[in-house]
Amino acid sequence: LLLAFLISFFNQLSGINFILYYAPEILEMAGFATRASLFNSVLIGLTNIVFTFLGLMLIDKLGRKQLLIMGSLGYIFSLSGVSMAFYFQTDPQWIALFIFAFIASHAVGQGTVIWVFISEIFPNRIRAKGQSFGAGVHWVFAALITLVGPSVIAIFKANPWPIFSFFALMMVLQLIFSIFTVPETKGKSLEEINSIINKD
Numbered sequence: 001l002l003l004a005f006l007i008s009f010f011n012q013l014s015g016i017n018f019i020l021y022y023a024p025e026i027l028e029m030a031g032f033a034t035r036a037s038l039f040n041s042v043l044i045g046l047t048n049i050v051f052t053f054l055g056l057m058l059i060d061k062l063g064r065k066q067l068l069i070m071g072s073l074g075y076i077f078s079l080s081g082v083s084m085a086f087y088f089q090t091d092p093q094w095i096a097l098f099i100f101a102f103i104a105s106h107a108v109g110q111g112t113v114i115w116v117f118i119s120e121i122f123p124n125r126i127r128a129k130g131q132s133f134g135a136g137v138h139w140v141f142a143a144l145i146t147l148v149g150p151s152v153i154a155i156f157k158a159n160p161w162p163i164f165s166f167f168a169l170m171m172v173l174q175l176i177f178s179i180f181t182v183p184e185t186k187g188k189s190l191e192e193i194n195s196i197i198n199k200d
Helices: 002-013 016-021 023-030 034-062 064-087 092-108 110-120 124-155 161-180 190-199
Strands: none
Touching: 002 016, 002 110, 002 124, 002 161, 016 023, 016 034, 016 092, 016 124, 023 034, 023 064, 023 092, 023 124, 034 064, 034 092, 034 110, 064 092, 064 110, 064 161, 092 110, 110 124
């Protein structure tokens, strides 16, 4: 339950749905015109699709834990980049570039791993309930972030760098969680995974 809760919690505290849902507003705050911000939003969606397929190709080769660690490092780099670019008011293209890197990091890491991972870690007798719990946590936090999003954007309208610094800090915690808590489930049967988790 703790593993399912934390992976779902961190998935949303990366800011993924905040950025996906409010990408046009974020890019306009960066300095893009409305049309350019909408075009970049389309490119964000395409980046998400392409790197999700890459994650699907890598998940059974590199493993769940490795993808989570790689994704966490990508999150930290890209979110810190967005925050610094806003703070120093650099060229908007840098902000767009870091957001694309963020989306790629999510798609190849957390975005691919979460649904596979929460389907593997529960014993057969409670797997359906366990997956429902993990998915429920994920979407409750998604709803909360979506709900407070407009208020947060309004508060930091002048310069939203603290928002992305907060998300980056959360991803440092996810990196620690991924390294020290997440078991590797690659290539193991459901029974072996259950044994590993119970042993831990």
